[in-house]
Amino acid sequence: MVSKPHGGKLIRRIKRDFEKEDIQTLEVSLEQALDIENICRGVFSPLEGFLDRNNYLSVLENKRLSNDIPWTIPIILDVSNQSIDGLKEGDDVLLKYYDRNIALMNIEEIYQWDKKQYARYIYGTTDPEHPGVSKIYKMNDYLVAGKLELLNSVPTRFERYTLWPIETRILFRERGWRTIVGFQTRNAPHRGHEYVQKAALTFVDGLFVNPLVGWKKKGDYKDDVILAAYETLIKHYYPRDVVVLAVLRTSMRYAGPREAVHHAIMRKNFGCTHFIIGRDHAGVGNYYGPYDAWKIFQEFPDLGITPLFIREAFYCKKCDGMVNEKICPHNEEYRIHISGTNIRRMLLNGERPPEYMMRREVAETILSFENPFM
């Protein structure tokens, strides 16, 4: 049996019979439009709309919604002072992305927020050099809360890889999977990723590889590259019918431990029973300790998805294979650590990384792109 949706009920707020009336509109960005669709299609269950002030503060201070359900990243809609001119609580507003009607929102609350307070709680730093913090500082000064109803999907280049929670839940059931491990990524796969996935897959029925497509920082792999690299890896090195590859359209927030929990919650909504938490999961620079994202899960015995803390893999010359520190007795001189940064540097120079770092077929797929990086 796949995981129950977070909060007990899969949210689906889709309205098909909207006719254009005399209604006020709000323009939303792509990122906001994606949040809207994720809310309405249940990726962010149990949220039914953008957070009100009470829930927003509860998430900041307690890492929980005001009804005590674990929730670590506020899902908020920021708007400029000008754009809310004439809008008030109780109004219905049409949310538009360019000329597309995305959703209807019933405004429950309009409030101001303290961005430094947000940064301190969510990122553990107010340093504007942190990519998440810097993004927050550029956001508008008002937040609008309210329940949403989706009118139209956000256009995507990745239709072929787009699955929503209701679809993955049916898919997992059709495949007869009772236990599913989710894998979050924003990278093309190297041997360390493959090791971790296969270690987890040994104990569950299926693997849900769920790369995140959306805003990422400069130097990250482009979305098409990640998908092509995974297709290659799965084709050559995974048994048929144990893997599902589908994208998750949302932004990386680089919020380390809090984002690790958020990633787990989203995958729970897709039906995953387990979720792999990597070393420095969703981290950036040196803002978080390498295992902070593991420790935070101790605060959530009621999360409803099992985190799998699989140690970082490395190649051991003596073991002659991919291992981790728990299963390898040899010392550092035999160990070759797989650095994503080094692999990226090699690929950027047009070099193919050694086979023990990245599968030849995967590297060749990446190198077939003219510019594989953001």
Add this chain to the structure above:
Amino acid sequence: MGEKVTIEIPKELYEKAQKYIQESGGEFKSVNELVEFVLNELLSEEEEETVFTPEEEEKIKQRLKSLGYI
């Protein structure tokens, strides 16, 4: 959840539950809370999801087939 009833569990199990609560960082405030949580999780596991109609399910299966997932 409305009206509550009393159940009996072995004392040894009760003590184990108390120890678990102490070690779990205060997430559960009492054995009552812990037992209620565990039972809810266990019993709702087998509940059938009913958020879609048979027609919707068929449509989703068709899409999954067309994308090569099933």
